[in-house]
Amino acid sequence: MTFDPRTLGTPVYEKLNTLKTDTTDQAKLKKQKSMAQELYTYLSTWGLMRLKAEETILKDGREDPVKKFFECLKEISGKEDLSLDALKTLNADEYLGLTGLGLEIAREFSFWVSAIYHDVRGED
């Protein structure tokens, strides 16, 4: 893959933008916005596996950006299976490498979220 700064930014922008456009529920939009902003902090504190688990646990709209995040990670990393079971069995190098890439993608989420969700007032 040729490196281009847009490699990371484009899928994040597109997926987040689609998510925002497809959601009409105002409460859900707020939750999506706050989670998209928090992705980086969450990932750096709790790790990739735990973030993946949140995708299943959350039910109020916060799970949407998490799902989009993993879609982006799949697309950019080229790893087909990012299920919890697959993450659990990765070797250390792969897991840490994937986390590093994930952190960069999470950073893109917080970068784009203010622009895409500009008309949604934050949760807190």
Next chain:
Amino acid sequence: MTNPYLQRPQRPNQPPTNNNRPQQPANRSGGNQGNNRGGGQGGGGNNPAPNNPEPSPWLGHPSDPNPQPHKTASFVEYLRWMRAPSIQHKEGTQVQLVSKAETQANYTERLNQMNVRTCLIAGNSNTFIVTCPWRIRVGGTKGPESMLLPAFDALGMPYIPSSTLRGVARAQGIREFMEQGMSRSQAKKEMAKYLGDLDAEDKHKTGKVIFFDAYPIVTNESNSGGLAVDIANSIWSWDDDNLKYSPNPNVFFSLKQVKFLIGIRKGTNCTDEILAMVKKWLIKGLGQGIGSQTNSGYGRLLSGQQQNNPHEFLRLNFELEGQLIHGRQTVTWRADKNRYDNKSIAEVRPVAFKNMMRYWFRIFARGVLPSHQVRTLEVQIFGGIEPEPTWGWLCVRVKEIDSPTNNRKKQSGILRLFTTNSLPEFQENSFKTFCKDLCWLMFRLGGVGQGARRPYYERQGNPRIRGCDLMPFNDEDFWQVPDYPQEFVRFFQQRLTSFYQNLATLTTISINNCNLLEVSPPNDNPWVEVADQHCRILIFQGDSQGNKSHALAVLHDRMFKTNGSYDRFLCGSTAKPSPIWIANVEDKNYQVVTVFGATQDPRKRFVDELRSQGAIQVFPLSPGR
């Protein structure tokens, strides 16, 4: 191949993990062991009872389904591995896991090291110790499933960040400059001379005092620096202009009865006077409370130099007998029942009193003011995070005197009310009277904690003790109650009238308490818990019947039962609070009975019955009183 980076910390000398852990043998004696997790089969022998394996609280990992974290593992590490996402018994496993983190943590070495470091860098003369009499939580980190966490450093140790301490000193300093007559912007400018500001002139750009992160001091009682699980249960929530009842217990970590070592030192251009002044502000500010839940008694840090708090305006001894106030829970797995048994830990908690004052505030205020105004005022008085974080005017603290024992189902303590710095000075007098009246109403209309809506009584069934009696002990005339209900009527109406008058002063809205609002016309179900035109409060005298006070005996009488059971539209049921409160008035032989939605059956029938037996109606207040 096991991945070493993904393994949870192991106990030293732990035998190698067996990936294919066998099931425990069927003839193993005894029940589940305390640390038996994931796949373990407790019980055994020839017991025919179903034996359900205890659910594992951990996020499963093939290399270690049953981890035993090292004692130095931080609480963050426990949460990182917290249970599988869609487990059936997730509440129980969550409680279990945070309890493990709390009880197993031993941070002695690390915290000692951090405190030695602070002493070495700041210098011994620049450090001091502060003590938290109850609990504290600083930091707003969200953990898995939005669990609230205290601030923790890169190694997962709980601490108070230096920036928080600087903020406390700064806020206190600004307040004091403002008290000297400066405007807020002038005070901020003046403060820059001490703590710096980017917009200040060059020599004041950098702060002159250096603050250090403050770490808990390890004691013999707590190796974890006071890490303690707590529970927050926001039972009533605003849903637009209505209140919704939905118990919603949230488990979170706090630090309890912890000591912190605080260190500051001189930076460039700092003088002894500047350092002393900043230290004074810091100590004073910490005494007011820091972090979250300060209105509920959290976050106060006292140093040896602490003076009496001038903001205290009410101190009242109390005793509570009955179902009691509880904090956190512990759980025990019941293999035969395939569920956890919960045990609530009794604790005298300021938050229980604060929330009960808040409850009665809403009840009476919504009867005379539009709900949106009540909502705004509620945040101003009691604090809140919506629409924006607000430090309320009132702070409630409780000092526990006696905790319950197996033979003594009583709690006692001293309730203390304080105003905070957010209360405008011109409101001070009316606010204090307002709170005192509200507190009186709380003590006379019901209890606190579990069973608050019923007077204390004992029965044969389980649980044996129901309801509670809450009693104030104070020599002031204000708190005395007469022997006769007719006289009590006058007391009650004076307090309530005074409450309305001060409510009008605080809101600058004229209130006519003889012209009550109708929040929502009641039906048999639903009704609204509000002292509006459909609410009745009665004073009812009568001898106890068996183990129940007379008013309760009438409520539980056969005539009000449906198909032999309590009517849930009268007595409440699970997840549906009773529309009726009954409170004993100390040891007098009369009760105060509050009935919401009393103009509709079945509540109307109950009110009519009490009246026919001689009850005196004290609410709504009649004109001329």
